[in-house]
Amino acid sequence: DQQVKQNSPSLSVQEGRISILNCDYTNSMFDYFLWYKKYPAEGPTFLISISSIKDKNEDGRFTVFLNKSAKHLSLHIVPSQPGDSAVYFCAASGGSNFGNEKLTFGTGTRLTIIP
Amino acid sequence: DSGVTQTPKHLITATGQRVTLRCSPRSGDLSVYWYQQSLDQGLQFLIQYYNGEERAKGNILERFSAQQFPDLHSELNLSSLELGDSALYFCASSVEASGVRGNTIYFGEGSWLTVV
Numbered sequence: 321d322q323q324v325k326q327n328s329p330s331l332s333v334q335e336g337r338i339s340i341l342n343c344d345y346t347n348s349m350f351d352y353f354l355w356y357k358k359y360p361a362e363g364p365t366f367l368i369s370i371s372s373i374k375d376k377n378e379d380g381r382f383t384v385f386l387n388k389s390a391k392h393l394s395l396h397i398v399p400s401q402p403g404d405s406a407v408y409f410c411a412a413s414g415g416s417n418f419g420n421e422k423l424t425f426g427t428g429t430r431l432t433i434i435p
Numbered sequence: 436d437s438g439v440t441q442t443p444k445h446l447i448t449a450t451g452q453r454v455t456l457r458c459s460p461r462s463g464d465l466s467v468y469w470y471q472q473s474l475d476q477g478l479q480f481l482i483q484y485y486n487g488e489e490r491a492k493g494n495i496l497e498r499f500s501a502q503q504f505p506d507l508h509s510e511l512n513l514s515s516l517e518l519g520d521s522a523l524y525f526c527a528s529s530v531e532a533s534g535v536r537g538n539t540i541y542f543g544e545g546s547w548l549t550v551v
Contacts, residue, residue: 324477363437363525363542364478409477422491423540425470425477 323347324412326426334434339397341429343410346391351414354423355384355395358407367408368395397431405433438462439543441526447549453514456546460507460528466490467509468527468540469501478525484509516550523547 325344333339341355351372356364370377370384370393377384383396397404410426438461448454460467469481471494480493484503495501498516503509513520527542 322477326477361544363439363527363544365437365542366540411478422468422480422483422493423478424480427475427477 324424324426326410326429328429330430332432333400336399339400341395341408343393345412349414350412353393354411356409400433402433437541439528439541441543441546445547452516456511456524458509458526464528464530466529469511470525471522473522518550521550
């Protein structure tokens with residue numbers, strides 16, 4: 321059962337335009353959400369996060385939006401740059417006490433920025 | 436460079452065999468996490484150790500086991516390997532036990548396991 325879903329396996333965006341990556345979750349107990357970025361031959365690196373008490377968090381060109389009622393979050397990258405080409409993973413945590421430390425990841429979206 | 440070191444980077448082995456993947460956490464980090472990424476799958480949490488003790492368990496098969504040693508490095512042992520065990524295995528580390536608040540978890544580059 322995939323509790324965190326990224327339904328778009330790939331996305332291509334022109335350089336300078338906005339990239340929007342989407343993520344849906346099913347577990348209403350999740351209370352913290354994160355985006356990770358992964359380049360080939362490297363491990364995932366943390367990008368940005370949001371707590372369930374907020375609906376928006378911004379860090380430079382990256383903004384994450386959370387819609388709890390829809391169980392949906394999105395990552396906006398503005399403006400998109402060639403170095404943003406990578407695989408982006410959505411992740412969530414929460415839902416239990418003992419296992420609270422674990423992250424549940426989506427399957428990733430490969431973003432390609434076209435020069 | 437995250438500071439998390441995983442060896443080997445690539446490994447090819449036959450079905451039925453046993454392999455050991457090794458992880459050295461960042462200096463000062465007490466928690467080690469293991470994740471599995473299969474083809475077209477997200478990262479699946481396997482197990483976490485904190486300061487030598489098992490802290491949390493995820494979707495880890497009984498054929499798999501892990502441990503964290505006094506020097507804090509960790510090993511993931513995979514036995515009776517099947518074709519479906521072919522995957523990228525990530526190790527991550529954090530300072531505290533509850534390191535899920537994103538930026539406190541650092542991932543290694545992963546170990547590619549191919550079972551033939």
